[in-house]
Amino acid sequence: MKKKTLLPGDAGFDPFYPGSIVLVSAVDADGKVDLCTVGAWALVNGDPRMYGIAMCARAAGKTFFKRYTTTCIEQTGEFVINIPHAGLKAACDVCGTVSLTKEPDADKFALAGLTAAAATKVAAPLIAECPINIECRAPSKPELPTHDWIVGEPVACHVAEDASLAWDSIPTLKSDHE
Numbered sequence: 064m065k066k067k068t069l070l071p072g073d074a075g076f077d078p079f080y081p082g083s084i085v086l087v088s089a090v091d092a093d094g095k096v097d098l099c100t101v102g103a104w105a106l107v108n109g110d111p112r113m114y115g116i117a118m119c120a121r122a123a124g125k126t127f128f129k130r131y132t133t134t135c136i137e138q139t140g141e142f143v144i145n146i147p148h149a150g151l152k153a154a155c156d157v158c159g160t161v162s163l164t165k166e167p168d169a170d171k172f173a174l175a176g177l178t179a180a181a182a183t184k185v186a187a188p189l190i191a192e193c194p195i196n197i198e199c200r201a202p203s204k205p206e207l208p209t210h211d212w213i214v215g216e217p218v219a220c221h222v223a224e225d226a227s228l229a230w231d232s233i234p235t236l237k238s239d240h241e
């Protein structure tokens with residue numbers, strides 16, 4: 064396979080390549096709910112299981128501003144990782160472009176056509192349409208230049224009994240809004 068090598072400063076050097084995305088749901092101290100599309104996430108510890116999500120927490124340039132979802136997690140220490148199926152791509156685009164930081168009164172569930180469902184261990188809602196929901200409490204939060212690497216420990220998981228629905232192709236970072 065022929066490849067070109069790009070170094071910092073070269074045109075086109077932007078190591079942000081396709082990967083899976085999730086929808087993070089969270090709630091602030093006053094009960095206001097938010098949803099955020101997140102591409103920078105991963106399973107980061109084996110035992111206990113821990114998940115990391117990189118949530119923008121500081122302003123930089125045009126793209127980076129503090130997500131309201133970051134504020135919610137700061138206030139309550141909880142969030143839910145909702146793993147979408149490929150049919151939810153349009154909803155992921157909405158949740159990845161509408162921000163409560165900029166439009167505090169937006170109802171992202173309504174705009175994205177998603178349904179909130181009660182979680183069992185955290186105050187943040189689950190997204191009913193997502194085949195997997197992982198409720199997390201966030202014990203630590205290393206700070207990076209623009210993002211907080213929020214590490215959460217699962218306290219409850221909900222998995223669609225139809226496994227093919229749960230594991231079918233997941234939307235990737237290649238959204239229309241790249």
Ligand SMILES: Cc1cc2nc3c(=O)[nH]c(=O)nc-3n(C[C@H](O)[C@H](O)[C@H](O)COP(=O)(O)O)c2cc1C
Pocket residue numbers: 084097098099100101102103104117118119129130131132133155156158159160161162163164165210235236237238240
């Ligand atoms: C495909 C895609 C992936 C994204 N990944 C992240 C991410 O990993 N971390 C982040 O802070 N924002 C990410 N964003 C941006 C937020 O989803 C977006 O700014 C959102 O509107 C924030 O909403 P909020 O301010 O209501 O939380 C992504 C957006 C898209 C479209």
